[in-house]
Amino acid sequence: MNPAWRHPSFGVGAVLMALVVGAALLSLVWTPHDPTAMRIMARLRPPSADHWLGTDQFGRDIASMVLVGARNALLVGLVAVGIGLVFGVALGMFAALYRGRLIDEAVMRGLDFVFAFPAVLTAILILTWFGPGLVNAVVAIGIFNIPVFARQARGATLQVLALDYIRAARLAGLSRGAVMRRHIVPNITGLMIVQGSTQFAFAILAEASLSYLGIGTQPPNPSWGRMLNDAQTYLATAPHLALVPGLAIAITVLAFNLLGDGLRDLLDPRMKER
């Protein structure tokens, strides 16, 4: 057995992530019911043999909606992390290469400025401007992610650049681009994956919060946060509506947090104590 699987955080995280990804993939080919089909006369039903997790306020099957919601959540994480990773790493490495110059200072100050806006407020600003919706919410979260990745990438790049053999290579005339491709990118990939995992979890939480506030994902797209928003209306009459979507969010976030922690330990055993 690969020793990585024996690391408790990584192991549990990987299993949970497999569960979520499995649910998302399964929902592409099969769900117990059509998640958008309404059966209004059978609404707000408790769990039964036909509807394992009951039905919502329009008589839709909650189990099916939760499965499809996994797809939505993973998509949110991927895009938001993707935006942060691509722009953040590019900016971070760029700043590091021009360390100490005006351009480095300008880029990092600009990113500090973006980072100073709490993520939910960045999202609120963007959503007030462009209107509510999944795409705008994800872009907002992605923008918040850019400085996170950029800071990490800059620090890591500086560390790599300070290594003796890189200095030697540069003195020997290796171009900036080549140093970047051959040495820096491979060296910081691990760190970025760790950060990516944590930000993935953050993105899912943030999208759920925005959808809960009613300014994220819009109907009829199933989103766990939105399901919780709907569920709160029926808390006194149909409390089962509030349990499953919340649990799904928690499991997914836990999965990516654990995965990130585990990966960090595995990549850098010195950090294990933390």
Added chain:
Amino acid sequence: MMISIHRLAGPAILALGLALPALPVAAQPRDTLTLCQTLEPPILDPSGGAAAAIREVTYGNIFEGLVAYDRDGKVVPALAREWTTSADGLVWQFRLRPAQFHDGSAVTAADVKFSFERAVAPDSKNAQKWIFEPIAAITTPAPDLVEITLKSFTADFLEGLAMGDATIFSAASVGKAATEPVGTGPYRFVRWQRGDRLLLERNDSWWGAKPAVKSVTFRFISDPQAQVSALLAGDCDAHTNLGAHEAVAQLRADPRLAVTIGRTEGETIVAINNAKAPFSDLRVRQAMAMAVDRRLVNEGAVSGLGTPIGSHFSPNHPAYLDLTAERPVDLAKARALLAAAGYPNGFATTLRLPPPAYARRSGEIVAAMLGQIGIRATIEPLEWPQWLERVFRNKDFDMTIVAHVEPLDVNIYTRDNYYFGYQSPVVKEAYARTKTARSETERLEAFRTIQRQITEDQANLFLFMLPKITVARKGLTGLWPNWPVPANPLAELRWE
């Protein structure tokens, strides 16, 4: 951990209505009251905005007009003791009763003239200027006598004066009407803790019979679930229009509470942009009508508590015609009509929804129903300002869902530039007859013609009348069961 909470919560919920002990019966009738309502008024000046929540707090409580609607929608005397009209219906004389503003100043004919002239002034923010537009001149022959001359005969002039928009202010205090109102009504404004509650105190110098309740707190709870728990916890003595329709059965089972399902004047409709293809084609609108089952929408959006309607007209009105049997649900026929109109595979469209829960819920259901005949409607939720700007003012929409809550507002089908772009000479002619009709039968017949015509033309999809769900602690009497206008006159309430 989650599992155990689940197990704990289930039985706890079931026990909820029954386990709480009943409150001990008070020896003396209470003279305080906490009345909960869903929306908080943005301001308190009924002449400065159309929000229903302003009227729910102030109408007949802080502010009064010359006349008022009673609980049955009939016009009754308020600040005007009596009135007469000339034979041609053009000259109205109102005799004022002795009354005072909360600041102690007397209500005079000059205040009436001031208030109505302010309402039509160019810088007026009055939302119902049409009330005052027929007025040619206002004179004050005596301090307690107002004479109003109209430009032409207007059948609904008195009804207009009964609306909150025709409130009587004094020139000295009108400037603060939005935030610290000074009115003439049975309750005076005390304090407003924005976002939560507003306090009123009985006005002992009011002209009417002394109200039974001395101090009243309005609480504003928008979340339906929180409304239910506030009622169950006794934080609210009554809720004037409960948002949590699905909790009605649970609240009915509670021996401490009385639930009344009443009606509002809110015709909830799927408004269609009649001026825009493909909706300009009657067959398309008819097909849509045959795909949308208004009974199911009523069930899903307001738990079946609304009254289905087949035209834009309130069942509370004597001229009402039940047209709900027209164009029954028939998907095959609907598809055939669409094909005949040139859309055998349907089409893609948008449904722009304002924020209220009834609109959002109806919207999800209507979109799913239209999907069955190939009309793929994308839902776009809008906040009120964007809805007003894009849908209502710029007519930038295909379909929307909204409740028109003004009483007898069928005149919107005669407006040339109204947002849903409907045009009909028949309706215009009939509406003109309602204004000039000299007999009640003639007037009612004209209203029936309008109803038949807009249903014939399927101007919009007519869904249901918004219900009013009143939940009150047993022993509290006098709340209006229906809302001919959204109002909660507190002077009529008492504890038994």
Added chain:
Amino acid sequence: MALFLIKRLLGLVLTLLLAALVIFLVLEILPGDPAAMMMGVSATPESVAALRAELGLERPAAARFLEWLGGFFTGRLGLSYTYRVPVDGLIAERLAVTVPLSLLALGLAVAFGVTLGTLAAAKAHRSADAIIMGITQLGLAIPNFWFGILLVLVFAIGLGWFPAGGFPGWAADPMLAFRALLLPAIALALPQAASLARITRSTMLETLSEDYIRTARAKGLSRSQTIRRHALRNALIPVLTILGLQFSFLLAGTIVVENVFALPGLGRLLIQAIGGHDLILIKSLVLFYVATAIIVNALVDLAYGLADPRLRVGRA
């Protein structure tokens, strides 16, 4: 030293100005006419125009921006579009909910976070440690609004011990007001406590491995005695620094949690203002939040820089 302070303060002021400019640009060119919103469905164009004039929407943007900035010092932030009362009064009113809520949550987070973190460090690599760390992972993963909903379900709807939402005000009965804030504060504190526990544990372990602690242990002090007498104080400094950095998450958390519990605080005001398209209110509120986050971060940064002279020279 003075140069360092001046440089930091100048940076802070510039950042705040830039933030205000961004917010103003984004919010003042929003589509939609706030005057039309206030007037409702059946308003005439003339009455809407009258309101636009009253609100001064026709004046040049630059003048409005400067006036707005000045308002943060004079307290004149304009009239709220929807409520028709001064914005500064509205904000002050809502602070009476949001500030106590944040402080209560912060207190709970520190109490639970530091205690659990210390406990975990004391029992490092034993089962108690594993259990605590597992709980903190759950705490980080559970969305605070869902936790809030669960608390309502169990303690308000089920057991009836707490109100499900709303806030009775401090004036009538402070005890009742406190009770109304307790569940929301717990929901808000959960993720903060979890991350504080993790940070406390790791800094504590680091401290415990340092020489003077080893000496103390060698002198015969037990592990828990060592922690209480020596390590805790040293470990708390980084913990408090992190707390400052987490402040912006706490602030964002209040927006969501106030909406779960229908608390009339700043966050609910913000969401209501967004619903009402009350631009005057939204822009002042957003700037208030952002400025608070920026200032707290800058103060923490400053304190850190003063404590550790190495950090004064540029970027680490």
